[in-house]
Amino acid sequence: MTAPLLSIRDLTVDFSADTGAFRAVDGLSLDVPAGRTVALVGESGSGKSVTAQAILRILPKAARITGGAIRFDDLASPKPVEIARLGTDSAEMRSLRGGRIAMIFQEPMTSLSPLHTVGDQVTEALRLHADVSGEEARQRAMQVFERVGFPDPKRALVTYPFELSGGLRQRAMIAMALITRPALLIADEPTTALDVTTQAQILDLLRELQAETGMAMLLITHDLGVVANMADEVVVLYRGRVMEAGSREDIFRRPGHPYLQALMRAVPRFHMAEGERLTPIREVKSAVLARKAGEPHRPDPDGPLLSIADIRKSYTLRSGWFSGKVRRIDAVRGVSLDLWPCRTLGLVGESGCGKTTLSKIVMRAISPDAGTVRFDDGSGRGPRDVFALKDKELKDFRRAVQFVFQDPFSSLNPRMTVYEILTEPLRIHGVGTPDERYERAKELLDMVGLDPRSLRRYPHAFSGGQRQRLGIARALALKPRVLLCDEPVSALDVSVQAQVLNLLKDLQASLGIAYMFVSHNLAVVDYIADTIAVMCRGFIVEEAPKAALFRNPVHPYTRALLAAVPEPDLDHPLDLKLLMSDRFSDPALWPEPFRLAGPETGIMQEVSPGHCVRVAGPALRRAA
Known part of the structure; x- marks a missing residue:
């Protein structure tokens, strides 16, 4: 039996913090055979990314490998390399890092330098690890750009990351990783922030490149659907320890560990029974919501709460500073939709189709070129044109329609405590006395399942899922009629996603809120929405x-x-070939x-x- 390309035995990684040592990886053992894909699965904080950083020796300063072995047995090397024993900045480690072992990071925009062209960054990776001229490096870069699906490989050489879509930025990261022809590719959540069609294209690209080059892949993900379509072997992590490991067939057909079974129950699936709930690993419970569930809702209008009629919005882009050429982008093209009381309208489509632009128009953050948005709060005044509202009427509309953002960390002020974040809307609108605002802040935290003792903490002290719940709590502060939810669970792992989706359902049932839920994931929208509108190129199809x-x-x-x-079902694989072109969009x-x-x-x-x-x-x- 041949030795695995990568063999990890009893790996331990400890972090030092002011509160003491913390063990992020605890006795991890796994093998990655040559030419195969091993998926490392688990929730955020389970130690997946720390394991990848340990393999490449790029751990943060507060972390260190305190035990175990990482053995890399590449046929191109005369003897196996004991990575854990190498110096972080040793010549041998630098030659491995980015050369025979490459990595695709989770967020391409923060991993690519905004000051250098994509071509410079990809050719730099090659020239660091191979003795080639600048022209040879550019030719190789164009070849790999073409292979990873860039529409114009030559232009990609002089393109900056901010000029690319999320999918093309991720392809640029893949090109940088693959130009050195690595033996092992570590893909850390390579498709988390991408829409489903771009994700499918990236997955098919990785699979084809693996078949062509014979490289092994360590796929780090929390998405069991991706694992079911990509992995040969699966290792399930929880708090740095292996809970279960085995072939893809064994893991999905015969899951044994309760943690793995719980992860599978937390994934939104098509064809769920009517009224069936997702089962998060840790349920969010609220005494306030349980009490409010029996209370009568506010009076509802006879018609829709929001009526969107023939909304159009376009942007003009200038090509270069001195060319004088302009290009018109039609972001929203004649969209008409209705949102009814206590109901959820799901809006789905790929990135760039106009979903977020439409949401911002609805909340009057930007103005449309044409069309109307009418709002009826059930007060008996009837539907009113949102863009004609002024003074008190506009302020009332701002209270009634609130926004839940995609990225909870960047939407929460890091310099404000939770108390200040939750009471700021109340202060702006002059609601309540200081004591009443304090009680309201505690009630809001209870509604979203957070400890009221967290009021004096700052956003950085919370996990991603907890920050998203803080964002929801802030949106609820003024008792709105409508929540506009823009991709609120796209960056969350499956168990936290289930928590947030169940929370939104419970809030709707208890408080009578209507949602316009924007997402690119139809399985999520299937679970949360009553009516679904599919958007493409600015219009509803x-x-x-x-x-x-x-x-x-x-x-x-x-x-x-x-x-x-x-x-997450072996009997329903992705039809990746269908999605490898842009014909469908x-x-x-x-x-x-x-x-x-x-x-x-x-x-x-x-x-x-x-x-x-x-x-x-x-x-x-x-x-x-």
């Missing part, structure tokens, strides 16, 4: 009650999105009667009660 949409998706773009969601390449050419946006046609799909106007008339 399909809208239906969730049962009708998943039972009978009509539009080719909707079908592609459904095919792109990785399920290009209206000009859709089949008849859905094809839209040039500025044409078509019309919405009802195919069943409440189920509408966008078709080309001329095609519809010909069919009639």
Whole structure:
């Protein structure tokens, strides 16, 4: 039997902190065979990324390897390398790091230098590890850019990271990792922040490159759907220890450890039973919500709370400082939607389709070029044009419609305590006395399942899931009628995601709140929403009650999105080949009667009660 490419035995990593030592990895053992993919699975804080950092010897200053061995047995080397014994900055370690062992980091924007072109950064990786000229490095870079799917490899050489989409930035990271032709690729959450179609394309790219080069891959992820589609072997971590390890078949068909079983129950799945709840590992409980569940809600309007009619928004971009050329981007193209009281409208689509722009228009953060947004708070005054509101009416609207952001850390002021964060909206709107605001802050923390004793802590002292709950608590401070949730769970691991989704459902049932829930993950939207609208290139292509949409998706773009969601089920693998081109998101390449050419946006046609799909106007008339 051949020795594994990477062998870790009894690895221990300790962190020193003011409060004492903390063990992040505790006796970890695993093998990564050549040419195979091993998935390291677990919640945030389980030690996955620390393990990757230990392999590359890039641990933070507060951390050190205190025990165990990391053995790298590469056929290109005369003898196995004992990585744990190498100096962090030794010549041997530097030659391995980025050379025979490469890494794709979780967040490409923070991992790529904003001051250097993508071409410079990729060629630098090659020139550090190979004796090649600048021209040879550029040629190799163009080859690898083409291989990872850049539309214009030559232009990529002179492009800066901020000019690229999230998917292309991740492809640039993959190009930087692969240009040295590594024996081992460590992929740390390589698709976490990407939409489902881009994620599927990246996964298929990694799989193809692995087949071509024979490299091994250590895939670090909390997404069991990705694991089911990519891994050969699976290692499940909890608090730095291995809970279960085995082949993909064994892990998914016969999960043995209660922790693994709990992780699987926390994943949103298609075809869940009516009323079935996700089962998070740690349930969020609230005495306040339990008490409010029996209280009557505020009076609801007879019609929708929010009525969005023919909203349009475009941007003009200048190509270069002196060229004088301008380019028009149509971000939102004639969107019409209704949000009803105590209901959830799910808005799904790829990154860049206009979801967030529409959300900002609804809350009056930006103004549309055309169209109206009407709001009816149930007070008897009827629907009012949001963009005509002034003074007190505008202030009342601001209280009634609140926003939950995608990234909870950047949306919370790091210099403010939790108490200051939660009471700031109350102070701005002149609500309550200081004592009443204090009691309201404690009540808000209880609503989202956090300890009221946390009021004097700062955001950095909380985990990602706890910060997201703080963001929800802040949005609830003024007792709103509507929450606009922009990708609120996209960056959370599955167990915390289940907590937040269940919390949102409980808040809706207890407080009578309506949600406009923006996401790129149809499985999440299927769980939380009542009605789903699918958005592509600035317009709605399909809208239906969730049962009708998943039972009978009509539009080719909707079908592609459904095919792109990785399920934690070996019997439902991703159809990655379907998603390797952009044909499904290009209206000009859709089949008849859905094809839209040039500025044409078509019309919405009802195919069943409440189920509408966008078709080309001329095609519809010909069919009639």
